Amino acid sequence: MSPPALPEIRTSAALSTLSDASDALVAIYTDASSLDSLAQIASDSAAYIALSRSVDKDFGSTVTLIPSTSISGGRLVLSPTGSLDDDTDDVRKLADAVKAGVARAVQAGSSRPAIYFAQPPPTEGECSHDADYSRWIEVCILAALEASYVTLVVREHRLATCKAGKAVVENLESVDFVFAHSVSQDEIDKAVRRAKAIETGRRLAVDMGYGDPERMTPYNCAEYIKAAVDGVQGITYEEIKDLDVIKREYPLLYNSARASFSEKRTWPCVVKLEYRSPEAARVREQFAILLSDSLYLVGKGVTYDTGGISLKIGGSMRGMSRDKLGACGVAGFVLATGVMRDASVNISCILAFERNSIGPNSLLPDEVIVSRAGVRVLINDTDAEGRLVMTDPVAECRERILAAREAGNKTPAVIYTAATLTGHVIRAYGWYGATVANGPARKGRYDHRLAVSGLAYGDPFENSIMRRDDYAFVASKTDREDVYQSNCQASTLTDRGHQYPAAFIIKASGLDKHSLKSGGSSAIPFVHVDVAGSAEDGVEPGLGLCAITGSPVATFAGAFWAP
Template sequence: MALPKITAHTELSALSAIEHDALVAVYTDLDSLSSLQSSWASAIEPYRSIDKDFGQTVALVPSGAVGGNRLVLSPTGSLNDDTDDVRKIGEAAKAGIARAIEAGAKRPALVLAQAPPSPAEAPLDADYSRWIEVALLGALEASYVTLVVREFRESSRKGELENLDSIDLVVPGVIAQDCLKHVITRVRAIEAGRRLAKDVGYGDPERMTPYKCAEYIEQTVKGVKGIEYEEIKDLEVLKNEYPLLYHSSRASLAEKKTWPCIVKLAYKSPDPTKVKEHLYLVGKGVTYDTGGISLKIGAAMRGMSRDKLGACGLAGFVLATGLVEEPSVDITCILAFERNSIGPNALLPDEVVVSRAGVRVLIGDTDAEGRLVMTDAVCECREKILAARAAGDYTPSAIYTAATLTGHVIRAYGWYGAAVANGPARKEKWDHRLLVAGLAYGDPFENSVMRRDDHQFIASKTDREDVYQSNCNPSTQTDRGHQYPAAFIIKASGLDKHSLSAGKDAISFIHVDIAGSAEDGVEPGLGLMGITGSPVATFAGAFWTA
């Protein structure tokens, strides 16, 4: 998972042609780019003279004035129209670096030739405050080689393990050298987190079983300052302390390699006096989802090795936070890994299972396992917050769940994530922070509002259970299909006792459905979509101050 060496330059004159073997120029206006360097204009002019559209798409032209004789032009297009945002800069950097790699470059220079519009000139929903970071993250995304490919190349001795050796980042005239170095430090941490999320996420169901997910995360965070790792594999402990996870995974117990486990990551600030908040994070890590007895049919099971991306993303965020040694937060992170299998001992609809919080859950659909595997961990976080308060620690805190939970969120918003918050979280704008950070880092989130309908939908109508887990229809065929699961988690974890009416005992809770944002939405033929690493960058933007 090695990242390319990144060197910062604030002037073009500091860049030596010997040091790079391609130059990628990201720009908005080709005329302005040509005026930046006369030798570039000379290389570009022959093409412009015969093609009026030249420079509107990625192009590679020969130029003896740059290293490797490769000048890659990568335009952003407009940045000040109604729906323009910082993603266009990241996409241009990614496309330009990808073209350089295709041409054989190993040491490209990335020149961000033009600054985006100022806040006064930017579109309403555009935030260009992190544009340099977004551009560099786009470049690093183009250079990423998945774990499964690296392992294949290493075992077969075919191909290099990494696409790039280095990147020279040039941002002329808009940022001081020390500030640019700080940007690179943040980006390296975020990208390391995204690569952890992708490495585990891309793993097929056998490469990344629950235990192997845990093993890879442990290996990756080992030695990172401030991060402590713990795992729970004992089935009796899981049955007693995480009963909904245990019963959801019953069919997987026939093979030890698919047994469930809990991974706990704890991050402690290097300076306790600077801690402003404590984040409690719970991630869904379903390494393969057959639907269980409520079997996914037709093509619905395709891609279900990606049902662990919520846990992957949160693990990546904790890693990134440790790498930057962020002083303002402490983090308690619980990742619930299982394979939702089908078999004679599978969980069945009509069963009533008692949660960690003592809430009787009527199972309606075993394919709605994500809310089950996370709920007891949410209850544990609730217990930890109450214990801290009882001990006199009133550090502001919130519980976040992250999961590829529903197809409904994709039907509602397309390839975007959504945050669904309870009353205390909305009051303190914990959900709004994700929206703001997502815009700045090119990973936009939508804020969905929880309504009374969501609580009414899962409320028991008999004395035989306390809450309904789900109906028996797909979320895409259910009204408010990505909102009401948050109401279930609240009720089954005991968080319903900590709403706004609880006053000082209120606890903020935000459910983040990343079924849309965790993948890029691009189907490569019959292959699976690309993994984005969401929500690592958004969480960094929302919760880091350094």
Template structure:
């Protein structure tokens, strides 16, 4: 694997400190809310005001779009102006800072910079004056993550560049060598140091997630995904890795996944596998919760015998992004050496192929929990591959409780599950929680963390109609897997799958009406919207965001 190297990050207080390091940067990126705030640049450059005034006289858009302004006495001669616009209007949030930083650093890279310095020439809004859906409390981390995002080179591109270098052609693998952060106002040094530690850990996890996500379906088969994860977590303290390849074991332990993957058995390189990751805190006495995470890892989704037609199969190599995000969060947590949580994760990787051995509508398959599932649509495979792992998590939680473990535990599924969530919310993720999770505010916790990290999630509520939709009408089955229509043509198309997972995994026995010792919080996280940026580059595919790595870190790590 061609590992991704993060640029070194340095922090400076004030431009006067930057002036002593003129040889250490080759572009200055100014993040500002209005042009008047750029007067601070005069501390560094005697000609900056004149350069900006000249640019302003010939470009009426200066101050509202990213601009490269030549400035002779700034190292490298490059001054990039990247405006945020307003930060305190009705729908403004921390993403405006992220957008400005990413755009500014990207412009510096395009101009030839590999050692940019970023100055934050603005003051974050007063929290008391903000809209209720804005949270700037993590603005430093959000800005660092945005700069790192601009510097990221995908795995497939890194491998291509290294191959060229091996042929003695000139090849630059990474975009940035270093990144300097310059704060015009005084910021507590401990706060900055902690922000850098958190963001470098998050970025390591995010890069694992997007490395896998960008890989095409042959580069990232189920086995190759497992290998990449194993390489990434190897040697990280507290993380253990296990891979299950044996089809007989998968058939016994994860029967719904096994049957969903049947058509892939004709080629061994497309066989399914299950990856288990465990993370244990270096300070067991500090653990306040044990999270059980399940990720959907469908490396290609043809729809199976319920074949995707037209252009709807395009992009289905990204149907693994739930598992990618969970793996990235585990790596980030290990890199952070987070003390407050323990993790148990199950990633279900398969290719939903089509062939003579395909799973068929009208089949009744019995889940790990002994629930009879009537198959109506083989293109609703994501809920199948996750349900048995959820059942296993339920079993493990109950076994731990019986053994006297009182650590609070909850189950989360992460999946690019439905097109409906995009129809409902656009390019945002959504949470759907059961009663115990709703009562404890677990879904709202994710939403709040998403606001702080610029990855907002909508909270969808599971209703009685969702359970009624999958409830059996005959004595021949216990639950319906889905209807026969695409989710985008189905009312409540991203909510009712959570009701199916609850029933088919046996979690219905752990609802609000169960005793406190039996109730288990469960949150389904549909990232079909948030895992991609929604920007289609011509005939190519959208960019991948690494969601929900940062949101999970914000929700589950200690502040």
């Protein structure tokens, strides 16, 4: 099963041109006085709004549904943003207002809402230094589409149990966007096109993420990605399932997954995606550096993480079907780029899928495994499997970059890993993603660009800095190994628990030979992206699991696509 088609998106320049096809009007506003403009189409509501404002000082601060006979569908939903220009305000407040307003309209029975923006967001000079409203139209479209989305597991259940009529597999049939202020049609059209591409990729990511351990085994993840990218121009798909090949090419992944070999449905696999720009001459980086084959992405796809023989205890295994969200997000970004047909980037992507099982053949602490790069890795904790499954793909990316340079291609390239790697990043920053970059990437500000893009798309990232402590922590103290995989404590109980894993990946993949010291022609920028915080929204629905956000699909799009 694949995601249903997105709702139809229509845009209007004024309320007077609003289509009669809508069945609710959702007004997004900061200042309740701006609602006076609604009088032109909702005259019967104007008196109610005016009276409410005069007797209720709290009116306009919460989502409110008002019946209105003059509005198509009879539903007027008021959804405030609150302030947008205070110290910690950012574009997420607009997104939250849109999601809340659309959700209330859907709850009331609407499937074709119109969203009316009663006033523009602050300009750059009016808002905080830590706010960026430059992508607010895209952010709001994405918020409405998020409110429309029905998860894969719910869609499949509804279709399987629907006995009569049509199963609801999308909350909205259409959505109109109405702007009360001057926004050029060209700006709107670009925003709609980008948002639709991003949402297509984001839905692939969240569909896979919501799938339970049996619905989304490693092979099922590969199958779902293959179906999603099939026929998308510019994207090629390859999968590796042969265990002998995985053992030879990705020994750390192979050994981490050993306990899963008893059942073929839980065997590991590697998915490779390539995206090639339709205009090779236009391939470039957003910082105006001309690139070729510039973007190498590696995603962690652990479809269930028991901890392996270093068993997770105390209920901490709950939610570990989501330890694949890094790979899900990367796959979603590649799909979004193909749908967008972005001409500014080429992408090479490797996704490592496994189930970190327990059994007689489990990987054991005290084993020394030799990585693809020939580095001897001492295993200390089989629950630190994410860095293992990504390291050999990083080594492969390194080899490809070096081969391209030896063939005469001297243009820069950068490697990004994406993973729900540590609980420490949540302890450090809360429900935000974080980047950890090596020297060449810091010098090129590759980590900073994700922070800039994340701010604009309402997916803020923190930039962590790698220190000498991180390399010292994993450095071997004997001649029996070259690097320590981890310590034996949870990352949340370890100093610099989300930073030092990047030092391990760098050392075990051979990237340590391509630091700033190696010189400009040999240096390879590397950024590790820990999305353990940002890939989920942090809101626990009772005994259930958090909602999945699709991070970092939008942030990557903002960072790597042409403006």
